[in-house]
Amino acid sequence: DAGITQSPRHKVTETGTPVTLRCHQTENHRYMYWYRQDPGHGLRLIHYSYGVKDTDKGEVSDGYSVSRSKTEDFLLTLESATSSQTSVYFCAINGGLQETQYFGPGTRLLVL
């Protein structure tokens, strides 16, 4: 999985609670991404980062925030989880815009 880990791998939480997912890379890549995967939608970009403290919104960013204080870590936070955020979340990295994105193993989140 190209030196990418995600934690936790599985989480069950209740509506209204905050949730933070972590992506850690050992490749020293500049770009990091958070996607969610849902049946019938493929993968959709939530947020991405192009450097430490440099982030931007993706296609489905509402209800999510991110932070990147170190090159190796990219955090995704659900401020107040909703059932519509039940999904599988994938982190991805790439070293440059012309390069391939490589994906982590995913985090399966269930919001009850």
Add this chain to the structure above:
Amino acid sequence: AQSVAQPEDQVNVAEGNPLTVKCTYSVSGNPYLFWYVQYPNRGLQFLLKYITGDNLVKGSYGFEAEFNKSQTSFHLKKPSALVSDSALYFCAVREGAGANNLFFGTGTRLTVIP
């Protein structure tokens, strides 16, 4: 705006037969095209990509894909399917070198029948 279409949700093929998984795209600039495969409870694994050059791209596990600019297609192919090829396949497009986002199709589930 970029988009990717994978017109078949499910493709079934007999082991040993050739397989094709279809993908068409829409971008306003030069496309960067990718194929990924996902096995159950795993992340996406990169198979191959087209950036420029030869329209026939060869990738991992014996897969190849043909870029067709006039038909805006990038179909994934393999001459002889294996049962172990059964998985979920995603096509993705990025609009040129300056673009950051990958846009994914909805995926095609390939089942290879022994």
